[in-house]
Amino acid sequence: MDHRSAFEVREVPESQIDRALDLAYLAFHEKPPDDRRKQHHEQLRESGRIGAYDGDSLVGFAEALPFDLSVPGGELPCMGLSFVAVAPTHRRRGVLSGMIADLHRRCAAEGRPIAALWASEDIIYGRFGFGAATDGVNVEIDSRTPLRLRIDADDRPLRLVDPADVPALIGPYYEATRTARAGRFERTETRWRNEWLAATDEDDGGLGPPRVVALGDPIAGYAVYRTKGGDPHGLVRLDELEADTPAAAAALWRYLASIDLTATVRAWGRPSDDPLLLFAADRDQVRVVGGAPLLRVRLVDVRAAMEGRSWAAAADLVLDVRDGLRPENAGRHRLTATPEGCTYRPADGPADLTVDVRDLASCHMGCVTAGALVRAGLIGEHTPGAAAALDAALRTDLRPHTVETF
Numbered sequence: 001m002d003h004r005s006a007f008e009v010r011e012v013p014e015s016q017i018d019r020a021l022d023l024a025y026l027a028f029h030e031k032p033p034d035d036r037r038k039q040h041h042e043q044l045r046e047s048g049r050i051g052a053y054d055g056d057s058l059v060g061f062a063e064a065l066p067f068d069l070s071v072p073g074g075e076l077p078c079m080g081l082s083f084v085a086v087a088p089t090h091r092r093r094g095v096l097s098g099m100i101a102d103l104h105r106r107c108a109a110e111g112r113p114i115a116a117l118w119a120s121e122d123i124i125y126g127r128f129g130f131g132a133a134t135d136g137v138n139v140e141i142d143s144r145t146p147l148r149l150r151i152d153a154d155d156r157p158l159r160l161v162d163p164a165d166v167p168a169l170i171g172p173y174y175e176a177t178r179t180a181r182a183g184r185f186e187r188t189e190t191r192w193r194n195e196w197l198a199a200t201d202e203d204d205g206g207l208g209p210p211r212v213v214a215l216g217d218p219i220a221g222y223a224v225y226r227t228k229g230g231d232p233h234g235l236v237r238l239d240e241l242e243a244d245t246p247a248a249a250a251a252l253w254r255y256l257a258s259i260d261l262t263a264t265v266r267a268w269g270r271p272s273d274d275p276l277l278l279f280a281a282d283r284d285q286v287r288v289v290g291g292a293p294l295l296r297v298r299l300v301d302v303r304a305a306m307e308g309r310s311w312a313a314a315a316d317l318v319l320d321v322r323d324g325l326r327p328e329n330a331g332r333h334r335l336t337a338t339p340e341g342c343t344y345r346p347a348d349g350p351a352d353l354t355v356d357v358r359d360l361a362s363c364h365m366g367c368v369t370a371g372a373l374v375r376a377g378l379i380g381e382h383t384p385g386a387a388a389a390l391d392a393a394l395r396t397d398l399r400p401h402t403v404e405t406f
């Protein structure tokens with residue numbers, strides 16, 4: 001019997017969301033508290049629900065979460081993939097592959113050229129054309145002594161904001177700033193409350209409730225953090241920090257590093273071009289302790305993805321794209337880009353570059369340069385200088401970055 005075809009992929013009806021959650025918690029070895037389950041239930045009611053059924057049994061599940069993703073120069077409709085779970089009895093029979101094919105169909109039907117996800121394991125998604133499209137660094141500050149800075153901090157007053165007021169007070173600021181970087185997506189009031197401001201945190205390790213500090217009025221920056229007191233291990237875990245200017249960022253970092261009864265500030269997944277790493281006066285005090293890819297992106301419709309971003313310089317190149325799952329993306333295409341716009345059309349001429357669609361996804365928002373991928377043996381450069389020309393056109397001032405997990 002061919003096990004690979006012994007299941008059918010179809011929408012999970014609302015009445016079966018609890019079955020989908022049971023399957024997800026089984027696959028992720030989780031037993032969330034009732035209020036968290038309720039939040040997940042609410043979230044899945046508003047999303048697409050891809051199910052794989054063996055007869056009547058739900059053996060695979062994935063959430064298809066629509067949102068707008070910031071890309072250089074604007075935004076593109078995107079489909080987030082989350083809650084991916086296959087029953088342990090049905091793994092490695094092509095259930096995930098079948099659900100990814102369904103995801104592609106949904107993206108095409110809804111005009112969403114990009115799919116995006118956070119991976120539980122790095123190895124899973126490259127074969128499906130997902131490439132690391134944003135990255136971040138983990139930063140630790142030794143705050144037993146005052147934070148030493150090379151610039152003056154903004155001296156406007158700081159104030160703690162009641163979490164209940166955050167969506168209304170900070171939400172508009174977040175929305176106004178998020179398109180400055182590629183890789184970010186809209187945050188609804190529900191997401192603020194469920195993901196950022198929940199009283200307890202799944203990974204909390206004894207941390208207290210969320211605290212939100214804002215600088216200035218009108219707001220010039222804010223930070224969301226949680227704390228755990230106690231000498232000598234008191235901790236400030238920073239969840240998010242946004243600021244208009246280096247001086248505003250300096251004021252927020254200095255505040256976080258000055259909280260009594262704490263000795264360390266730990267910030268996970270900061271942008272790798274975070275100005276803190278440059279304006280910190282003592283890099284023994286402010287250390288990068290790790291880093292990793294954040295969001296993985298799949299260019300489901302390469303043409304729409306290329307034509308939907310802005311370009312920093314002119315380029316006229318033929319790309320030979322390899323895409324084993326989406327034949328419409330594969331083959332030679334002429335990219336004609338200028339700062340005014342871009343066309344990307346099938347072409348006959350010889351290729352300047354040969355690139356796998358997952359590597360193109362890593363270049364698309366500026367996470368990795370084509371030149372680096374040529375040097376890694378992953379992009380074939382047939383015309384000298386072609387990768388440099390592509391990189392000049394793809395260049396962005398700020399590195400792409402993602403704070404929102406889903």
Ligand SMILES: CC(=O)SCCNC(=O)CCNC(=O)[C@H](O)C(C)(C)COP(=O)(O)OP(=O)(O)OC[C@H]1O[C@@H](n2cnc3c(N)ncnc32)[C@H](O)[C@@H]1OP(=O)(O)O
Nearest residue numbers: 027082083084085086091092093094095096097117119120
């Ligand atoms: C976006 C997110 O939600 S990330 C969360 C992903 N989910 C989890 O980690 C929960 C636990 N794991 C699972 O539920 C499942 O094992 C999944 C979803 C990771 C994989 O589902 P499966 O149905 O087994 O995948 P499927 O059979 O379609 O595999 C396709 C290919 O990927 C490979 N593959 C799948 N998962 C893995 C893995 N974890 N490690 C290495 N290879 C893998 C398979 O071997 C197969 O390769 P082949 O085509 O050469 O034979």
